[in-house]
Amino acid sequence: MSKVFSIPHQKRKTVFDRVFGRGHYTFETFHALRDVSLRVEAGEFVGLVGRNGGGKSTLLRIVAGIYPPTTGSVRVEGAVAPILELGVGFNGALTVRDNVFLYGVLLGVPRRSLEVRLMDILERAGIGRFEDARLETLSTGMRARLAFTVALLAEAPILLVDEALAVGDEPFQAQCISDLERRKEEGRTAILVSHDFSLLRRLCPRMVLLDGGAVREDGPPERVIERYRAL
């Protein structure tokens, strides 16, 4: 499977150009992914590593169905919960409650179950009874914890996590890791992108190194990490 982006030299073309211009647009193609072929079995936890710009996020977005692949195809058997960015759609001007509902629903959690579990969510995020406060009144850390708590409600069998764990204080991170471990025991599937090798070693018996849009290594953590360091 490959993904090619056309990156126009102009940010976006204009109608004016199209009608009065010479009609030629200059653009470059960027191969974000080149002939990537991966198979992740149900119940596997796979760590995706690589330098910035290596294609990790693009791969997750394609698996999540957010971007269509340019060539090739992706087959995903089961519902996917993409946690690519924490607090998607969060708006500081809305209340904590409204943000929880909006974000939760975007992640595929039914609104009904969000309503039932609102207090539980706030307690786990350590926010107490501020459900009617505007989100902007919470600290950055609290916002991130709230986002992650909601994100963990997404009970899809397949999880895609993009560096989302790099937030929150230590107890919170520990909670997140134990939550992921629980999912692993439950037999769910996950692809985790992270630069935190100790975290990945703990959760992922298999790692994949992506560089320049291609798979450079695929196997046990030590081999992949060694290869990564040699880049």
Place this chain on the structure above:
Amino acid sequence: MPASPSPRSLLRWEVMRELALSDFRLKYYDSVLGYAWSMLSPLLMLAVFYFVFRFVLGVTTPGYLVYLLVGLVCWSFFQDCSYSGLTALAGKAGVLKAVRVPAGLVVAAGVLSTMITLAINTTVLVLALGLAGRLSPLAPLALLPLVCLALFAAGTSFLVALAGVQFRDASLIWSVLLQACFWLTPVVYVANAGPVAELLYLNPLARCLYLIRWFLLYDYFPALRFVVVTVAACAGTFVLGVGVFLRRQAAIPETL
């Protein structure tokens, strides 16, 4: 712990509803008058246009004030609705790049939030007309052209949204087109017969406004053909706008 699995269609509806409600809440957030703004702006326009048309240009049509009020409520909806298409996708770029939400759902949510405003405004309008004894017996029929207006505005909004993603100057062009559209629709002036009206009938938006006023105020039922063509034109615009958008929506998140 596991959230009960629900059918995809239900979740999509929930996503659209949450997006629309948050749009709606944000629009009136932190303003002293809150929701009243959405009524105040047509009312302010009403005062200005009434002054100009009645006293400067000397329009003597009986009931011009009510005629103008209906026109401005409908027009401000069309303006907000089509404009929401222009801003919805860019405003939700973060969401579209991080969650699998069809781009069409985001545009639909923006459209829906302006429809909430239209519903409230027309309810207030109809109540006021009723209290003033100006409501025609045909008034319930006005629901049909109102739905047509909503369909036409929604279809336009989807087309404008697509243009907004593809062309940087779409918002500039749309503001000019919107001005043109305002004057090619009998919002503030009266054109009830003659070749001018015939020409205006080519504009589906104008047809909606004619029908809404005839049913709501003038107790007049036109030839059935007029109604049918209006319904067809508006439904057609809706199908065209949504159809063209859906064909291209898969590529939208990466272009934002």
